[in-house]
């Protein structure tokens with residue numbers, strides 16, 4: 001009889017250590033934790049539902065799809081079932097997870113997996129019809145130099161990021177004990193991701209974002225909604241500052257799900273209910 005594998009509990013402290021190791025964190029303990037998580041029923045249902053919902057909402061069948069931070073390929077596998085003829089591309093920084101994705105998709109000839117530290121604003125890839133960012137947890141890849149350089153070149157986005165951070169702190173939505181500059185840096189990092197996603201998506205093509213949330217998009221308060229729209233590049237101004245728009249919002253949905261435990265595992269202070277929201281964005 002096969003020996004049952006002992007489940008290894010990973011503490012929040014250990015996860016934090018993995019996160020400190022920047023994007024390479026997913027090669028080690030964080031990666032092991034994630035592979036176990038992504039295989040549970042809640043995650044399986046999330047991937048299945050997200051792809052079904054997306055297929056229903058799209059006006060055209062995409063010929064090319066890129067999964068941004070694809071991890072071990074769970075969503076790619078679902079995408080392949082729903083879009084059998086599409087070219088599939090998966091980007092991720094963790095070689096070990098990409099190996100798992102390769103196996104999961106049985107060396108699919110229409111699949112290209114690329115090890116890449118994200119975001120990459122010098123990416124030469126031609127745009128695709130659909131980009132997807134699912135349950136993101138992107139870790140910064142350097143000591144902040146790239147984020148600083150971006151902020152220097154995009155002053156309006158930096159001003160807007162400061163406004164968003166100040167409001168989030170004032171309203172108690174973000175921790176006031178964390179350094180402001182660190183929060184601003186994270187927001188700029190998210191803008192870089194949104195800009196990269198826009199470059200990877202044809203004008204008129206779509207980007208699907210699947211995010212952890214405590215409530216549906218229409219239920220969250222205005223400040224939090226401003227944060228989402230700004231960070232994902234889906235507004236022309238925020239808190240009185242004009243910023244470039246990358247996407248418009250087309251549709252969204254929300255589902256309660258145990259996947260929210262991904263967040264509570266990592267931040268022991270948080271143990272709320274919730275699930276995920278899916279948002280369909282159109283590249284402008």
Ligand SMILES: C[S@@+](CC[C@H](N)C(=O)[O-])C[C@H]1O[C@@H](n2cnc3c(N)ncnc32)[C@H](O)[C@@H]1O
Nearest residue numbers: 023026069070071093094117118134137138139
């Ligand atoms: C929470 S997992 C989500 C994986 C996948 N999207 C899913 O839903 O199953 C986060 C993924 O992002 C990748 N990642 C984190 N930071 C990265 C970075 N800066 N560049 C590239 N990949 C990164 C990790 O290797 C990991 O696969």
